[in-house]
Amino acid sequence: MADDSAPRRAGIAAVLGAPNAGKSTLVNRLAGTKVSIVSPKPQTTRFRVRAVLMLGQSQVVLTDTPGIFRPRRRLDRAMVQAAWTGAQDADLALLVVDARAGLTEGVASIVEGLKKGSPPLWLVLNKTDLLDTKRLLPLTAQLNEQLTFAETFMVSAEKGDGLDRLSEKLAEAVPPGPWLFPEDELSDLNERMLAAEIVREQILRQTHEEVPHHATVETENWEERRDGSVRVDCTIYVARATQKAILIGDGGSRVKEIGRRAREELGKLLERRVHLFLNVKERPGWDEERARLRAIGLHEEG
Known part of the structure; x- marks a missing residue:
């Protein structure tokens, strides 16, 4: 105590x-x-x-x-x-x-x-x-x-x-001094970033070879619903068409499984129902774009 x-x-x-x-x-x-x-x-x-x-x-x-x-x-x-x-x-x-x-x-x-x-x-x-x-x-x-x-x-x-x-x-x-964050705050990661990261975690877990490190995820839309649930739309960007095909899978099977597991995990973390929708887009060279890096929380100096 x-x-x-x-x-x-x-x-x-x-x-x-x-x-x-x-x-x-x-x-x-x-x-x-x-x-x-x-x-x-x-x-x-x-x-x-x-x-x-x-x-x-x-x-x-x-x-x-x-x-x-x-x-x-x-x-x-x-x-x-x-x-x-x-x-x-x-x-x-x-x-x-x-x-x-x-x-x-x-x-x-x-x-x-x-x-x-x-x-x-x-x-x-x-x-x-x-x-x-x-x-x-x-x-x-x-x-x-x-x-x-x-x-x-x-x-x-x-x-x-x-x-x-x-x-x-x-x-x-740690030195004496006032607390830096409110007592009930667990992290500085906002919910939109959390959703994108949970989707990316499933990409890392369910795909192999070059795909995981050539994919990034951005939360495009976050809609609060009257019943207390939330609709989340995320876009997965990959560098090449072959990576997009792997992520989508036969008849959309891979992206559906990524979405299912991410939705379950996000629901547990947010303690409410989540409606998660994923879209996969090919965007060559995204990992060299300053705007894309800023969108995922990175700021290159110099």
């Missing part, structure tokens, strides 16, 4: 790491609700999403950032830039490392970037339930030789192992 006489504390903790380190799973588990979409594919998260954790009198705002990788497209550059900006704006940064993969080339590249300057750093070794503890110690030593970590945590975001201690330390670490 929170001590109302204790001073309020608030701060931002950026969650950084290579693609597939488990950042979004960690953020969702700490938040106790779905804030970021999750899939087995790398580069699932495309823009910064903030999750608001109420821990007694402390409010910790976790910023889930895109995985940092070597960019090729304008979309990639904007994603990586969003991750680094998220770190610069934070009171502290959590470097999440997949303990099974260890110190990969991708992790080493992030470490080099953090050496140029960052807020206080914490190391979070994730997926540690899949390894013998003896294998974790050399990795921890190796990373601590490269950077100064104020804290080190060994967790399993999937199972929830080690997260109580992480939450407690986060509550203590």
Whole structure:
């Protein structure tokens, strides 16, 4: 139970790491609700999403950032830039490392970037339930030789192992000050963006090869209905006709299944009936268009 006489504390903790380190799973588990979409594919998260954790009198705002990788497209550059900006704006940064993969080339590249300057750093070794503890110690030593970590945590975001201690330390670490968000606010992701992300999650889960990373989703229409339900119209943009054909499927079977699962998930999250309609359009080069990137919450600087 929170001590109302204790001073309020608030701060931002950026969650950084290579693609597939488990950042979004960690953020969702700490938040106790779905804030970021999750899939087995790398580069699932495309823009910064903030999750608001109420821990007694402390409010910790976790910023889930895109995985940092070597960019090729304008979309990639904007994603990586969003991750680094998220770190610069934070009171502290959590470097999440997949303990099974260890110190990969991708992790080493992030470490080099953090050496140029960052807020206080914490190391979070994730997926540690899949390894013998003896294998974790050399990795921890190796990373601590490269950077100064104020804290080190060994967790399993999937199972929830080690997260109580992480939450407690986060509550203590944020500075005294007024809360940054209303107490009942769980995320800064609005409902239109949430709908688009839930549809994109199903695309990631149900399609393969080049399709997932060449598709984007925009919510074109949001109509509140008198019976309390909502009609949502989303457009899926893909780069090529072949990708459009794969997404639609035989007789529209694939897009119907994407819509069915997304509708169920969105209904649970919004706690009301959702009427979801999907449209698939071919738009070559969308991942190089500034307007399309802005529409999905990315802003390329410079």
